[in-house]
Amino acid sequence: MNNIFKFSFGILTTLAFAWLAFVVGANLQYGDLSPEAENLEDDDSREPDAELFPKDMPGLAKQGAEEYLALGCVSCHTQQVRLFTTKDSEGKSIVEGGMDVERGWGKRASMARDYVLQDHVMLGNTRIGPDLANFGMTEKDNDWLHRHLFEPQSLVPDSICPPSPFLYEVSDDPRDGSIAIPSHEDHGDERQKSRYVVPSIRANRIVAYLKALKQDYELPELPFVQAKEEKSDTNATETKGIPDWIRYPVPSSALEDLSSQMSAGKEVYTKIGPGGGGCVTCHQPTGLGLPIAFPPLAGSDWVKGDKERLIKISLFGLTGEIEVNGVKFNGAMPAPGIPLGSLTDQQIADVLTFVRNSWGNSASAVSPSEVSEVRASIKDRAPTQMWTAAELTSHSKPAQ
Amino acid sequence: MTEEKETPEESPVASDEEMVKVHAELHREKPPPTMGFLHAPLVFVFLFGCLVFFCSIQLANSTNKFQLHPPEDLVKLSPEEKAALKLERKAESGKKIFAIRCASCHQLNGQGLPNMFPPLAGSEWATSDPGLITKIILNGLKGKIEVKGETWGLVPAQNMIPVPISDREIANVTTYVRQAWGNSASEITEQQVSDFRAESSGQTEQWTGEQLRALYPSGISDK
């Protein structure tokens, strides 16, 4: 103890043991983990076209991670779903669902492999806010996220998450690309009137990052945990011999409808040829149309507004002067489809749902039955007779 | 409190030099072998032993044998479970391929388009012999055919072109088609597809309905 060198050697050795284990040892053990596919082959080989998980985040999301880090979000939000195992009566290890999964913060516990592609791993250690490891799976849309970032209390009145108004440009009137903030009365007068915010690029990055946070795939080392309610009805779990603690991620049917409508609608919108609508030629992939010639769909009340009017246009086309987003256009749009007017109810519903929910639009979905109702109501109209804007705006007048 | 004097230097060992000496002395001379020595350290040694024992047990139980991944029996599947999951993954992959390659004509719901593209749901062209659907995908199909009592393929624009995808993808998408929308036909394996590809290697053009009916008389019943 009296020789400082021996003493230092001693205390550094004790430290070195822990370092060897937690840093060097852990690095040797799993420093080279890489994305992996679910392994179902008998000989442990990977299927040739198997998808590897985790996937890399989009670039915008990676920038969002930097913003998330800089704002210190990690102080209140963890990004880890915990794994707790226990033994069942036969001595087999089983996953305790645990409250993280039951709370809907994930379908399974987070594994080391989930993080190998992240530049900044922010596991966090305090949950004053909810866990965000799987926040991208909650299907919140961009507007919701922006509203929540701008002022969480406008959506969740009891939230103590601090607002981030400095990421937004605020105004009293709606503007291009602005998002309306719901008014609420709990926190001061200025919040009682409706406000409109335009997100900055930083806000967009953060939103992209939050949407990219998801561990919605199974890994060879850990499958999804079966949801709890399935314990109660035992007969429902007997599907094709799949064990009842493992469950493929089937989104709720409504969401599945919407997302399949969106993807099918996108195909109709962009496809130029049989079965497609060819909309993209005029209205452009951006939904902004072309100045003077073709009106925009993004932000247009014609698109976001009355469904019936929109369906009518999709069935028969539109001609003459029309004002969209404050600009007048004068052209003609034939009934979409190749051949003209050949789109089915389903396709029209899909493509309308797509345009009503793209490029910042957010409106209700259109169902095939709504299309067929409208189609039936105007079945006597001559197939080549395009609508005029005036005809459509006079609501009360029966379309004939 | 008032009578308190903050004068540490009055105390006997307050001088640092002395303190070092006293403690160094205490340290050098091991505690005397008296009852005191027997008492305290023995209790300590006993407690320490218990602690070490308890900790080792805990360590052995909770470290999961120093493995990287959670216990293996968490993920161990029986062969049947594995097969079922494999089939499900196959259908998932097939669904994606279908959406990209097929749904523009046959539609996501497999109903086709009236008067243009025949349905797959409930069609025996899709659900009967594995060779039939596979070969149609491999080489395409032209001319008039009958599906579910209706005649299709009246104009050349509605002919089906060959779909240029791998055996594996064909196996996945056909399996999906044969088991989706109420269809319940057998799975098609990659091996089967490659056999069919070899069989139909002589066919350079799109099939016609007659050719296929000749090849698979049992598969297509209604005329």
Place this chain on the structure above:
Amino acid sequence: MKDTAEQVIDRSAKTVVSFFVASAGLWLLAAALLAYVAAAKLTDPFFLSSCEFLTYGKVKVAQANAFVYGWGGNSIFAATLWILARLSQVEVRGRVMLLFSGVLWNLAISFGLLGILDGHMNAHEMLEMPTVVWPVLFISYAIIAFLALVIHRSRKHNDTIAPQWFILASLIWFPALFLIAWNGLEINPARGTLPSVLSLWFGQSLIWLWLTPMALGAAYYIIPTILGRAIDKYYLAIFGFWCIAALAPWSVVHHLEGGPVPMWIPAIGTVMSIAMIFPIAVASTNFHATAFKDIDKVWNNLPLRFVIFGTISYTLSSYIGVIFSLPDVAKLTQFSIINEFHFNQRVYGFFSMIIFGVVYHMLPHITGKEISKGAKSFHFWTSAFGVLILLLAYLIGGLTHGVLAQQPSLDWSSSVISSVQPYFKITKYAFIILGFSQLVFVINVWKVIFPNPFACCLASSSERKGKTA
């Protein structure tokens, strides 16, 4: 009367130690202010919400860094230099270098904290300061540590005693930890969750291997010095020391229980935390067996009262910490604000209280001026009260938080977090009390260091010239 050797040592240490104590005091106030802002933000999310520099996350991190590196670092330097010089019976040398490094250290922390508030935070626990200031921190620390080791090497007696072991260990462990973290996080960064394991290990080890041994060493020095009696059962001290050295670096990773790392990492951490019962028992036996032989003196001597408050708090809270590291309990409380309890009991209830005692004991010696007893007493009671309120609020609030969070049926913000809200309010008031009490401490200290406030700069600079000449 005092022998002149000690007076000479005290005089040699005066400028340097005064500098470190004075700047430590300023950091303490800065940390108190930040702590209040953070606590206020939890009770009212709109408090300062439009100011991007003061988001909750940034303030929280800046507060921890200001507290540990600013207050902790500076006060550790002051106490280390003085206690080592006293025990070695040699003068403090290299005063210009010490002052220079001290200024560097404080500048580095200032820039680091501004960097955090400006949004250049790192994702590493207790190393959030931007990477550019790390070399400066390391170099200035290395110089100070080297000069402290020089003092120790030139000691008059070859024998070393418990306070020296602990203080030297703290002195040596910090740069070792820092280099390990630097290497693993920035120079050769690993992928995935490995940096998280390392940064958690560093952040917790910083408390266990830097602040804790320093405070234990100071307590081992102050208690016998003031009581004038040798440490009781002193032969156990060496055992306690090596137990901490061997176990503490392993014990801290139990915070990863259930996390995305191999299961053995938290498992070892848990086991070693349980084994920590032993060194804690040793230290507490040493301190309390000695102190309770002369309980009157403990009560009447304010520096000692601070130190004993710290050691009692150390014992109790460490045992509570052991309980919370048991897997079944950790499952409940792991991500709750019980973490704040652990941090604050260690840095406020234990480390800071002991350092307050050391400073009150040290300053009259080196400056020759007494601090008013009433002011010290006021500081003690407000501190003790504030710390107790704070820790109780975090403890009960943490349990509430943890238990309610385990009920998936409860809505997160309207049921779980709003039940913890009252405790956030209490901590806000506790931080006000603590901030007030620390203001008293800083005034006490500055009054002694700069007796004439209007000429303080003038006086200190002329004194410095006189001393260094």
